[in-house]
Amino acid sequence: MNKKAVVLLSGGVDSTTTLAIARSQGYACYALSFDYGQRHAVELKAAKRAAQALGAVEHILLKIDLRAFGGSALTSAIPVPKNRSTARMSQGIPVTYVPARNTIFLAFALAFAEVRKCGAIFIGVNALDYSGYPDCRPEFLRAFQRLSNLATKAGVEKTREVAVHAPLMHKSKAQIIRTALKLGVDLGLTLSCYDPDPRGRACGQCDSCLLRQTGFAEARAADPSRYKH
Amino acid sequence: MNKKAVVLLSGGVDSTTTLAIARSQGYACYALSFDYGQRHAVELKAAKRAAQALGAVEHILLKIDLRAFGGSALTSAIPVPKNRSTARMSQGIPVTYVPARNTIFLAFALAFAEVRKCGAIFIGVNALDYSGYPDCRPEFLRAFQRLSNLATKAGVEKTREVAVHAPLMHKSKAQIIRTALKLGVDLGLTLSCYDPDPRGRACGQCDSCLLRQTGFAEARAADPSRYKH
Numbered sequence: 001m002n003k004k005a006v007v008l009l010s011g012g013v014d015s016t017t018t019l020a021i022a023r024s025q026g027y028a029c030y031a032l033s034f035d036y037g038q039r040h041a042v043e044l045k046a047a048k049r050a051a052q053a054l055g056a057v058e059h060i061l062l063k064i065d066l067r068a069f070g071g072s073a074l075t076s077a078i079p080v081p082k083n084r085s086t087a088r089m090s091q092g093i094p095v096t097y098v099p100a101r102n103t104i105f106l107a108f109a110l111a112f113a114e115v116r117k118c119g120a121i122f123i124g125v126n127a128l129d130y131s132g133y134p135d136c137r138p139e140f141l142r143a144f145q146r147l148s149n150l151a152t153k154a155g156v157e158k159t160r161e162v163a164v165h166a167p168l169m170h171k172s173k174a175q176i177i178r179t180a181l182k183l184g185v186d187l188g189l190t191l192s193c194y195d196p197d198p199r200g201r202a203c204g205q206c207d208s209c210l211l212r213q214t215g216f217a218e219a220r221a222a223d224p225s226r227y228k229h
Numbered sequence: 230m231n232k233k234a235v236v237l238l239s240g241g242v243d244s245t246t247t248l249a250i251a252r253s254q255g256y257a258c259y260a261l262s263f264d265y266g267q268r269h270a271v272e273l274k275a276a277k278r279a280a281q282a283l284g285a286v287e288h289i290l291l292k293i294d295l296r297a298f299g300g301s302a303l304t305s306a307i308p309v310p311k312n313r314s315t316a317r318m319s320q321g322i323p324v325t326y327v328p329a330r331n332t333i334f335l336a337f338a339l340a341f342a343e344v345r346k347c348g349a350i351f352i353g354v355n356a357l358d359y360s361g362y363p364d365c366r367p368e369f370l371r372a373f374q375r376l377s378n379l380a381t382k383a384g385v386e387k388t389r390e391v392a393v394h395a396p397l398m399h400k401s402k403a404q405i406i407r408t409a410l411k412l413g414v415d416l417g418l419t420l421s422c423y424d425p426d427p428r429g430r431a432c433g434q435c436d437s438c439l440l441r442q443t444g445f446a447e448a449r450a451a452d453p454s455r456y457k458h
Binding site (some may be wrong): 060062063064065066068069098099100101102103104106107108110111112114115116134135137139140143144146147148150151152153 | 291
């Protein structure tokens with residue numbers, strides 16, 4: 001069985017935990033991160049730390065300029081929403097949604113998987129906390145799985161299909177945090193914030209910080225984040 | 230009806246003809262080209278000329294470094310095959326195949342379409358001349374269509390689905406050239422070669438040059454390309 005996997009790694013809790021899960025299942029991991037003009041580019045330092053700490057074979061950082069298109073609070077001048085209730089967060093698709101981001105990330109992961117001859121892609125998407133993001137849903141991933149079987153040389157020649165794994169899909173943030181801690185992940189390496197300061201301190205008020213804080217509280221664990229406030 | 234379309238434009242005969250077709254159908258066209266570390270980056274000048282000549286509303290050139298992965302003669306040190314017969318070309322998947330390239334290009338096209346509120350994507354893929362490329366087949370495009378309906382905010386909210394059009398899918402190179410000439414396209418603007426010199430002169434010997442020459446001969450039209458030899 002092919003035990004080589006591409007792991008999409010942003011440096012947040014979810015993708016770092018996903019990398020730890022892939023490692024714990026015996027995969028040699030090829031981590032892939034993107035500098036896509038996000039406001040929170042300091043998260044890439046977190047990705048680098050996580051890739052090293054968790055023993056990725058290789059870590060590639062790709063620069064792609066999603067700012068050329070605009071259209072998201074994460075890549076343009078639209079303000080990041082602060083201090084919203086979880087009820088509010090779950091209404092509609094948030095302005096922090098980046099158009100087709102996971103489609104783009106998975107497309108690159110597929111290219112990387114094909115070149116490095118990997119049989120799997122791991123992605124830390126989650127349908128519970130990110131119900132508003134269309135490209136975090138199981139039906140989206142199933143459609144990508146179907147596409148990937150038709151898109152590559154190995155898929156067409158039936159020599160190797162690339163299985164898309166999303167081990168966090170149905171976990172709550174608290175369950176993800178407990179999984180990470182059980183696998184010995186130092187969550188102090190991770191950064192969740194959409195709007196951190198240049199020193200990498202989290203804002204504590206954006207949706208992502210609030211979900212993280214609620215998750216740690218529910219998991220009855222201490223959040224090692226450094227916060228501005 | 231939404232008459233705005235993203236058109237993937239490489240600057241070759243196929244994508245330029247595709248842009249002309251979209252324009253002739255009344256679409257306002259948002260052209261999208263990629264600098265992906267290809268050997269033949271002078272083709273981007275051809276794309277720029279074509280976008281202007283055919284009246285694209287906007288032309289975005291995205292830089293993405295597919296060289297980071299390697300694995301194709303178009304982006305790495307693998308030599309571009311020369312002087313192959315068409316029978317030889319059609320055997321298996323050529324080394325000029327770029328892993329998951331059309332998946333990546335379509336993913337970006339989808340993001341661009343979503344931000345500019347376009348209802349269509351046009352791509353100049355062709356199943357006849359490029360039978361060896363998995364991501365040029367109708368079943369691949371159908372899978373991408375399915376994915377795109379699930380991937381975007383507009384798709385999920387059912388406000389606007391993005392229809393993927395491949396008007397050249399079943400045309401021969403000669404038919405494509407005749408279509409272009411009928412639409413008044415100056416094919417002297419285009420560059421097909423995988424291995425041109427820095428001044429933009431075609432090699433005349435790679436698969437793409439040979440297909441072009443055969444196409445012009447079959448269409449009984451003069452090839453306005455500048456060749457090295």
